[in-house]
Amino acid sequence: MQIDEKLKELKAAVEGRLAELAPEQAPELLRSSMMYSLEAGGKRLRPAMHLLAAELVGGDTVQCLDMACAIEMIHTYSLIHDDLPAMDNDVLRRGRATNHVVYGEAQAILAGDGLLNYAYEVMLQNALRYPDKAGRFLRAMSRVAQAAGVGGMVAGQVMDVALEGQAVDFPQLQYIHAHKTGDMITGALTSGAMLFTDDTAALAAIEEYGRNVGLVFQIVDDILDITAGEELGKSRGKDAEEGKVTYPSLFGLEESRRIARQKTEAAKAALAPFGVKAALLCELADKMLKRSM
Amino acid sequence: MQIDEKLKELKAAVEGRLAELAPEQAPELLRSSMMYSLEAGGKRLRPAMHLLAAELVGGDTVQCLDMACAIEMIHTYSLIHDDLPAMDNDVLRRGRATNHVVYGEAQAILAGDGLLNYAYEVMLQNALRYPDKAGRFLRAMSRVAQAAGVGGMVAGQVMDVALEGQAVDFPQLQYIHAHKTGDMITGALTSGAMLFTDDTAALAAIEEYGRNVGLVFQIVDDILDITAGEELGKSRGKDAEEGKVTYPSLFGLEESRRIARQKTEAAKAALAPFGVKAALLCELADKMLKRSM
Numbered sequence: 085m086q087i088d089e090k091l092k093e094l095k096a097a098v099e100g101r102l103a104e105l106a107p108e109q110a111p112e113l114l115r116s117s118m119m120y121s122l123e124a125g126g127k128r129l130r131p132a133m134h135l136l137a138a139e140l141v142g143g144d145t146v147q148c149l150d151m152a153c154a155i156e157m158i159h160t161y162s163l164i165h166d167d168l169p170a171m172d173n174d175v176l177r178r179g180r181a182t183n184h185v186v187y188g189e190a191q192a193i194l195a196g197d198g199l200l201n202y203a204y205e206v207m208l209q210n211a212l213r214y215p216d217k218a219g220r221f222l223r224a225m226s227r228v229a230q231a232a233g234v235g236g237m238v239a240g241q242v243m244d245v246a247l248e249g250q251a252v253d254f255p256q257l258q259y260i261h262a263h264k265t266g267d268m269i270t271g272a273l274t275s276g277a278m279l280f281t282d283d284t285a286a287l288a289a290i291e292e293y294g295r296n297v298g299l300v301f302q303i304v305d306d307i308l309d310i311t312a313g314e315e316l317g318k319s320r321g322k323d324a325e326e327g328k329v330t331y332p333s334l335f336g337l338e339e340s341r342r343i344a345r346q347k348t349e350a351a352k353a354a355l356a357p358f359g360v361k362a363a364l365l366c367e368l369a370d371k372m373l374k375r376s377m
Numbered sequence: 378m379q380i381d382e383k384l385k386e387l388k389a390a391v392e393g394r395l396a397e398l399a400p401e402q403a404p405e406l407l408r409s410s411m412m413y414s415l416e417a418g419g420k421r422l423r424p425a426m427h428l429l430a431a432e433l434v435g436g437d438t439v440q441c442l443d444m445a446c447a448i449e450m451i452h453t454y455s456l457i458h459d460d461l462p463a464m465d466n467d468v469l470r471r472g473r474a475t476n477h478v479v480y481g482e483a484q485a486i487l488a489g490d491g492l493l494n495y496a497y498e499v500m501l502q503n504a505l506r507y508p509d510k511a512g513r514f515l516r517a518m519s520r521v522a523q524a525a526g527v528g529g530m531v532a533g534q535v536m537d538v539a540l541e542g543q544a545v546d547f548p549q550l551q552y553i554h555a556h557k558t559g560d561m562i563t564g565a566l567t568s569g570a571m572l573f574t575d576d577t578a579a580l581a582a583i584e585e586y587g588r589n590v591g592l593v594f595q596i597v598d599d600i601l602d603i604t605a606g607e608e609l610g611k612s613r614g615k616d617a618e619e620g621k622v623t624y625p626s627l628f629g630l631e632e633s634r635r636i637a638r639q640k641t642e643a644a645k646a647a648l649a650p651f652g653v654k655a656a657l658l659c660e661l662a663d664k665m666l667k668r669s670m
Contacts, residue, residue, distance in 0.1 A: 109528025114535040118527070165490060170463075170482035189463035190538045193486065197458060197493065198527045198535075204497050205526045208519035218511035226501035233498045234411070234491045235402025242407040242491075245483045 087367035094132040097145075099123075101153050105206055110198065117187045117195035118202070121160050124178050129301075130268055131156045134276035136365055137290055140358060143280030147217075150210035151224065151279070154203035155272045158232045161199035162241070162268075164192055171245060200232075217279070224275040231271020240264025252329040261302045262295075269301065270294030289354050296351035297369050303344045304375050306330035307337060348373040380660035387425040390438075392416075394446050398499055403491065410480045410488035411495070414453050417471050422594075423561055424449045427569035429658055430583055433651060436573030440510075443503035444517065444572070447496035448565045451525045454492035455534070455561075457485055464538060493525075510572070517568040524564020533557025545622040554595045555588075562594065563587030582647050589644035590662050596637045597668050599623035600630060641666040 102122055107115055131152035135145045145152075167174040167182040168189060175185050184192035207228070211221035230236055240263030247256060273294040277287055309323045310332055323330050331340040351369040355362035395415055400408055424445035428438045438445075460467040460475040461482060468478050477485035500521070504514035523529055533556030540549060566587040570580055602616045603625055616623050624633040644662040648655035 107527045109526075109532070111532050111535055111539075113539055114527055114532060161490075165486055168483075168486065170486060190461075191535065193458055193461065193463060194531055194535050194538065197454075197489070198531045200490065200493055201522060201526045201531060205519070205522040208515060208522055211515050212512075212519060215512055218515055219505075219508055222501060222504050222511055222515070226498070226505060229494060229498040229501055233402075233494045234400045234407055238487055238491045238494060239402070239404050239407060242404055242484065242487050245487070246404075246406055 087364050087371055090136075090364055091127070091132055091368075094135050095128045097135070097149060098128045098131045098152055098156060101149050102156065105150070105153055107198075107202060113187075113191065114194065114198055117183060117191050118198050120186060121164050121177075121183050121195065122157065122199070124160075124180055126178060128156060130159050130272040133269065133294075133365075133368070134272040136368070137273040137276035138280055140290070140355075140361055140365060141277045141281040141283075141286060143276070147210075147214060148224075148276055148279050150206050151228065151275065152272075154207045155228060155268070155275075157199045157203040157206070158228070158237075159268060161196040161203075162232075162237055164196040164199070166241065168192060204229075220279050220282075224278040227275040227278055228271050231267040231275075236263055236267035236271065240267070249327065254334060257329050257331075257334070261299060265302045265305075266295060266298030269298035285357070289357055292354035293351045293365065293369070296347045296354065297372060300344050300347045300351065300369065300372050303331045303340055303347070304372060306332055307340055307344070308375060310337065344373055380657050380664055383429075383657055384420070384425055384661075387428050388421045390428075390442060391421045391424045391445055391449060394442050395449065398443070398446055400491075400495060406480075406484065407487065407491055410476060410484050411491050413479060414457050414470075414476050414488065415450065415492065417453075417473055419471055421449060423452050423565040426562065426587075426658075426661075427565040429661070430566040430569035431573055433583070433648075433654055433658060434570045434574040434576075434579060436569070440503075440507060441517075441569055441572050443499050444521065444568065445565075447500045448521060448561070448568075450492045450496040450499070451521070451530075452561060454489040454496075455525075455530055457489040457492070459534065461485060464534075497522075513572050513575075517571040520568040520571055521564050524560040524568075529556055529560035529564065533560070542620065547627060550622050550624075550627070554592060558595045558598075559588060559591030562591035578650070582650055585647035586644045586658065586662070589640045589647065590665060593637050593640045593644065593662065593665050596624045596633055596640070597665060599625055600633055600637070601668065603630065637666055 106119055110118070134148060134152040134155055138145050138148050163177060164183045166172050167177055168184055174182055176182065182192075183195055187195065204225075207225050211218065211225065214221060232238070240260050243256065244260045244264055247260070270291055274287055274291050277290050281287065306323065309330070324333070331343065335343065348369050352366045355365055399412055403411070427441060427445040427448055431438050431441050456470060457476045459465050460470055461477055467475055469475065476488055480488065500518050504511065504518065507514060525531070533553050536549065537553045537557055540553070563584055567580055567584050570583050574580070599616065602623070616626075624636065628636065641662050645659045648658055
């Protein structure tokens with residue numbers, strides 16, 4: 085598949101730039117705690133989507149590589165804070181000790197705060213390099229901020245924590261998925277395109293792709309929590325142990341897979357107006373689905 | 378003093394706008410936890426400085442009221458996270474229960490995350506209202522981000538936590554003061570002026586005023602921790618109890634007061650080029666000093 089090659093290339097570009105962006109102005113301890121989690125690997129899916137959406141509308145990805153990295157910083161801060169003892173109390177992430185296990189709780193909170201703020205430092209510095217495109221950069225950054233924000237990712241996490249251990253109904257599950265996971269995926273995609281086009285139909289199509297793909301991502305994660313277990317570097321079946329409501333717990337594995345397939349088709353259909361230019365993003369949607377099959 | 382009237386007026390403007398900015402898109406719990414700390418009062422010193430610096434260079438404060446509010450949000454997030462059990466473990470702030478006492482540790486972390494991110498949501502949204510000034514808004518936001526960031530406020534907090542309970546020397550004390558407290562004060566001032574002028578000499582003078590006033594603020598806080606105690610809604614002499622190095626512990630009360638007076642004069646001298654237009658900021662420097670005398 086062409087998408088595997090492409091993802092490898094984008095991951096290398098993002099990781100190379102993340103290393104360059106290691107904050108020289110930060111005290112050694114803070115730089116080290118931030119980079120520990122930032123360099124922990126992962127698929128770099130959100131920045132890759134940002135770059136693919138930029139390419140889809142004919143954009144120059146050099147201009148948005150820093151925004152892609154900032155998106156990964158925001159994602160990483162959210163993982164560090166989610167793993168804290170006061171939240172999920174996870175000691176392993178991607179097979180490595182979580183940030184607070186290595187640096188202590190106080191420094192882990194600050195590593196997260198640092199990464200979130202640094203994401204904006206990096207985006208704003210980069211925007212200043214393209215004064216002719218200031219308006220587009222402002223709109224794209226605003227889109228990212230909204231996705232990460234109090235009606236977006238933070239909102240999803242607040243409800244996830246608030247409803248922990250309670251009987252969660254389907255609308256609540258959908259709210260948590262849409263915001264905790266979905267918003268940063270649509271935000272990453274749409275902001276990448278917004279830097280290079282004002283075409284509202286194109287942006288709406290990309291947003292629609294993102295909404296569907298985000299849901300696939302979460303349903304597949306729920307499925308894998310049951311079927312794959314330790315491969316992910318997580319404890320096996322943690323959701324079920326904790327009595328968490330998930331797609332499989334509500335609908336069963338087979339129906340969850342069917343929904344995931346249907347959302348994948350909807351994601352690809354949304355990009356039909358782009359024709360063959362959307363091939364990579366369509367392959368990506370298929371690839372995300374296949375993890376669970 | 379004219380400055381008292383002015384501060385009252387600016388505080389009212391900031392608090393009015395903060396109430397309007399209460400995030401409708403956030404879940405009720407998150408909005409409530411964010412607003413609990415945001416509405417806890419305080420002097421609103423940083424946003425007031427932002428607005429005074431804007432006025433100093435002839436700016437229209439309507440344009441920067443949202444940035445002033447965002448600066449207060451960033452300050453408030455830092456207080457919520459500083460008060461957490463893993464950090465200073467404070468149960469009282471301005472005479473009220475701290476955020477984590479009311480909302481629990483997990484939601485307090487998220488209220489802080491929410492406020493930090495929302496500061497950028499608000500600033501970016503506001504910047505989009507002034508497309509002709511996009512470049513200036515980008516530069517001013519970048520200045521705020523830098524002040525709040527990994528070489529600024531977060532850096533100061535990281536070192537404060539890292540050196541807790543250790544013998545801190547004077548350069549370390551200066552580093553913590555300059556970054557933890559000082560950077561957001563200079564950042565608030567300079568960003569306010571940057572929205573309305575590109576005059577580098579004027580901006581450097583304001584920066585110099587801010588550096589001195591920030592130091593006065595911290596020295597006076599250290600002095601008050603010894604002399605005023607519970608008036609501030611804090612436990613009496615907490616610094617001394619914890620064996621914290623402070624200006625008074627290093628230099629004694631009288632010498633600390635002398636240094637504070639000298640820095641106040643330096644702050645006012647920096648604004649001499651502005652003549653009578655700087656009267657309010659000069660009064661403010663005097664007022665900050667007088668708290669401790």
